[in-house]
Amino acid sequence: xxxxxxxVYEIVRMIPKGKVTTYGEIAxxxxxxxxxxxxxxxxxxxxxxxxxxxxxxVNRNGLLTGKNHFDxxxxxxxxxxxxxxxxxxxxxVNFETVLWNPTKTE
DNA sequence: CCGTTGACGCCAT
DNA sequence: TATGGCGCCAACG
Numbered sequence: 001x002x003x004x005x006x007x008v009y010e011i012v013r014m015i016p017k018g019k020v021t022t023y024g025e026i027a028x029x030x031x032x033x034x035x036x037x038x039x040x041x042x043x044x045x046x047x048x049x050x051x052x053x054x055x056x057x058v059n060r061n062g063l064l065t066g067k068n069h070f071d072x073x074x075x076x077x078x079x080x081x082x083x084x085x086x087x088x089x090x091x092x093v094n095f096e097t098v099l100w101n102p103t104k105t106e
Numbered sequence: 107c108c109g110t111t112g113a114c115g116c117c118a119t
Numbered sequence: 120t121a122t123g124g125c126g127c128c129a130a131c132g
Contacts, residue, residue, distance in 0.1 A: 004128090023114055027127095033115090038128045040113035045130090059114060066113030076113095 004030060008042040009049060015056045018083040019100035020092060022060045044069060055079040062095030 007030050015021055023036040023043075032038065039057075043066060046052040055076040059065045067076035067090065077087045086093040 024116095027114080032127075034127050035129090036114040036127085037112060038114090041129060043113050054113075057113075064113090069113055 004032075004038070005042045005045065008039055009046055009052050012043070012046070012052045012054065012057055015053060015100050018085060018098065020056045020058055020062070020080070020085065020095075020098050021100050022058060022062075024060045025101075026057070040066065053079075056083075056100075058092060062092035062099075064090045064092075 008026055011021070011026050011029060023039040024033065027033055027036040027039045030039075036059075043052075043054045043057055046054055047069070054066065055070070057066070064076050064080075064087065067073050070076050077090065080087055080092070085098050092098060
């Protein structure tokens, strides 16, 4: 397991309930701001890991781009809604409000 | 070993 | 404002 992925998983695991973060932010924290795609790929690999709430990770627009990779397309939205996050048209409402900043939280 | 693809993001047109 | 292309890095065929 590469440190890059380990860091990704660790950050995603740190996301508190009812909050979300973006691939770009995670990538930036890891030092590869432009490698957001790799973060997404890591998420795909994390599918086998239960401790990684991949549903709390969205793109910079708050759009549920990865919903199609779950067991069923609506699972991601359902999980987020279960945590109090409001989603409309596959997009998170009040995205900035539910956005979690890993760097601000220690 | 080389080419293509992808849970993204930014810049150019 | 909307669409398209390029970059980045790793995995897969």
